[in-house]
Amino acid sequence: MFSVTKNIEFCYGHRLSNYAGKCQHLHGHNGLVEVTLAAARLNSGGMVMDFSELGGRVSAWLEANIDHKVILAASDPLAEVLEKQGQACFLTAGAPTAETLAKIIFDACAGELSLPVREVAFWETPSAGSSTSVLKSIFRHRPGPKKPFRIISKCVLPLPVPKAR
Numbered sequence: 001m002f003s004v005t006k007n008i009e010f011c012y013g014h015r016l017s018n019y020a021g022k023c024q025h026l027h028g029h030n031g032l033v034e035v036t037l038a039a040a041r042l043n044s045g046g047m048v049m050d051f052s053e054l055g056g057r058v059s060a061w062l063e064a065n066i067d068h069k070v071i072l073a074a075s076d077p078l079a080e081v082l083e084k085q086g087q088a089c090f091l092t093a094g095a096p097t098a099e100t101l102a103k104i105i106f107d108a109c110a111g112e113l114s115l116p117v118r119e120v121a122f123w124e125t126p127s128a129g130s131s132t133s134v135l136k137s138i139f140r141h142r143p144g145p146k147k148p149f150r151i152i153s154k155c156v157l158p159l160p161v162p163k164a165r
């Protein structure tokens, strides 16, 4: 099995409205998406997929859907206020956590983008991230100097993909 991983960054705002802590307040992140594709065989160019094609397709989806948007739970009353002000929002069925965003991006890669995706890891900050994969749900660590990040959870629970507004 061969795999390739492409990292793509995007900006977003969010808040966790049912959370006791500073993340209950509206704030922003420079998120990092790691998309890993897998294939049993390489294409005629000796690749799973060209990095520029992979990055271009995922970046286009991110820009069209969640880049520079405020990501809120559909139940968050702030969504209606911001939309009345003309602010671009993306509403999620549950809390807009790293776990939720990893799942949404994974589903977009596997569905709308028809990519042979094996895993999507989403980093809310350099030290806090989540990933969704086709593998069984496991808890794992990724220590080491090359990957100084720790994956704090994996989620394979079904979650409805909301429509962007």
Ligand SMILES: [Zn+2]
Residues within 6 Å of the ligand: 014, 023, 027, 028, 029, 124
């Ligand atoms: Zn946050």
